[in-house]
Amino acid sequence: MGRPRASGAAASSQDAKQAVLEAAAELFATTGYAATSTRAVAERAGLRQATLYYHFPAKEDILCALLAETVRPSLAVARRLLPSRVAAGARLWALAYSDIRLLGTARHNLGALYLLPEIAAPGLATFRAERAELKSAYRALIEQVPDEVPAATRADLVFGLVESVTVVRRDEPRLDIDAYARHGADAVLRVAGQSAPDDARRATALAMLDDP
Incomplete structure (x- = not known):
């Protein structure tokens, strides 16, 4: 499951973006790109899926x-x-x-x-x-x-x-x-x-x- 993170004003935009990248890197390298959903990335990053889409509109x-x-x-x-x-x-x-x-x-x-x-x-x-x-x-x-x-x-x-x-x-x-x-x-x-x-x-x- 994802790592709990601060939300709202307590979480910086850069931290959230980096969390998505770190989670995606791990999942893409181990599970595979096609088999990894944005929901899985968001959960691994400890973020809401809406936050992921704010930084990255698509998995691509x-x-x-x-x-x-x-x-x-x-x-x-x-x-x-x-x-x-x-x-x-x-x-x-x-x-x-x-x-x-x-x-x-x-x-x-x-x-x-x-x-x-x-x-x-x-x-x-x-x-x-x-x-x-x-x-x-x-x-x-x-x-x-x-x-x-x-x-x-x-x-x-x-x-x-x-x-x-x-x-x-x-x-x-x-x-x-x-x-x-x-x-x-x-x-x-x-x-x-x-x-x-x-x-x-x-x-x-x-x-x-x-x-x-």
Whole structure:
């Protein structure tokens, strides 16, 4: 059952919205999107269904908000890394490492929802556009790494490799995400046409993620 929460003036709008997102993330990841009703989400959040609809007029809107959390932080990293003059390989490693960690360390495995048929719905257009921009950022970095394999093909392979952490995480709940992210970023470089970096190059890449 839902967690009891304050109502009326005692409950902030932001708290209620966050409660809906947390409840929906848990239910979508465990019960499934199609099998989860807005009533179930409201009950899990400890809110009235009318309150849920105030913040999210449709279940699709909840899904859109949750999926945004899986891509916007990585997109922000990509936008910051692209103009940098640091070697493309280091920037690519940093982006892949950060992206894998984002998908792997989230409380609920929301990246697994990427395969839902509902992803193609008109209401998810913003998410699809942001995810496409992220993929384009990978491609822009990969294009700076010479290789006989077309950059578009390498970008497809790299993007699939990064997002595969959601499948691995589902099958291996105790997965060491940090180690997986490091090895995954190494693999991204190899797919892109470069050798895996040494510790010094990894440190350079990680330092870029620490910069404001």
